[in-house]
Amino acid sequence: MNNSRFLRRLVVPELKDAVQNFPKFDTQTHPAQGIRLFKAPPNDVLFGGLDVTEVNLPRADGEGSLSLMVVKESVSGLEPRNIVLVVHGGGLLTGHPRDDGAIIRAFARAGYSVVSPDYRLSPENPPPAPILDVLAAWNYIEKLLCPETRDLQRLTKSIAIYGTSSGAGLVASAVLSRAAETGKERMPCRVVVLDAPDIGGTYHPIQGVSDPEFLWTARNIAQSHSWSLDQPSLSSLSPKDYLLPRHVNEVPQAWLNDHSEDIPLHVIGLHGGDSLALQGLEYTAKLLEAGVPVESRLFAGAPHVPQTFFPGSKIAEEVVQFYVNSIHCAFNDVLPS
Helix, strand or coil, X not given: CCHHHHHHHHCCHHHHHHHHCCCCCCCCCCCCCCHHHCCCCXXXXXXXXXXXXXXXXXXXXXXXXXXEEEEEEHHHCCCCCCEEEEECCCCCCCCCHHHHHHHHHHHHHCCCEEEEECCCCCCCCCCCHHHHXXXXXXXXXXXXXXXXXXXXXXHHHHEEEEEEXXXXXXXXXXXXXXXXXXXXXXXXXXXXXXXXXXHHHCCCCCCCCCCHHHCCCHHHHHHHHHHHCXXXXXXXXXXXXXXXXXXXXXXXXXXXXXXXXXXXXXXXXXXXXXXXHHXXXXXXXXXXXXXXXXXXXXXXXXXXXXXXXXXXXHHHHHHHXXXXXXXXXXXXCCCCC
């Protein structure tokens, strides 16, 4: 049986027709312009009543500037409190912070400031470019919270990081990169939330982000997404043809065990009707074996990131509320109900 047809049988009834009729993306046109036709609504539709600003940072590698979307309640003033870094998905080929409008809006209305980077996309900018952009956004938040003297205790209590799909993969890479760099210093983050993690676009950071072995080529990108979207011409490819060398699920367990004290609490959501669920389950198991604190949730019947593709559906609202509650509990040192 075709894997995608089998997964559609697992999707909640309210979304079966929507998943069945979801449009195919053109991944053959360089640079994936077909897939980039998917556009989220404008800010005034997504974030009505919220304060939305754009911040531009010069990139450390000199490649232009990084745009950050900052969303918060209009009454929250200028003083930053707890901040959530949100990293959108899109398979590294597409996406924009507005695509995560439902979760960003929910975090902001719960009283958190949200920072979301418009990171560089492939194939024009293969990894580690997007990972470096995520790290830059994280550093920006640290400086926002502690503009003069770095207060690690405050940073550890005041930052949460959320990523969805390939954005969750980028977050996983960024977290492991920080763990490799900081030694035994506590990581400046209270909780890491990985929603439906797509691990295929990640790298493991033991040799650093400059190692060319971690880079994707345009051909790798095109192959991987053509394969994953069931394009017949490339359907015979094996996972080794499309997974990035040394992605995070290939991090040696001994290394994770040695760095587990550096890695903060993880909340990982897996979607029962999602072909990527096994990747997330494998990474969850690796973290648990290393002793990293992990809270996991299986959303039975949920397709891949329903809050992005099917906002307003019952399962999408359930997913969003779970992550809002999880971050609230982490910031307040209580267990989620």
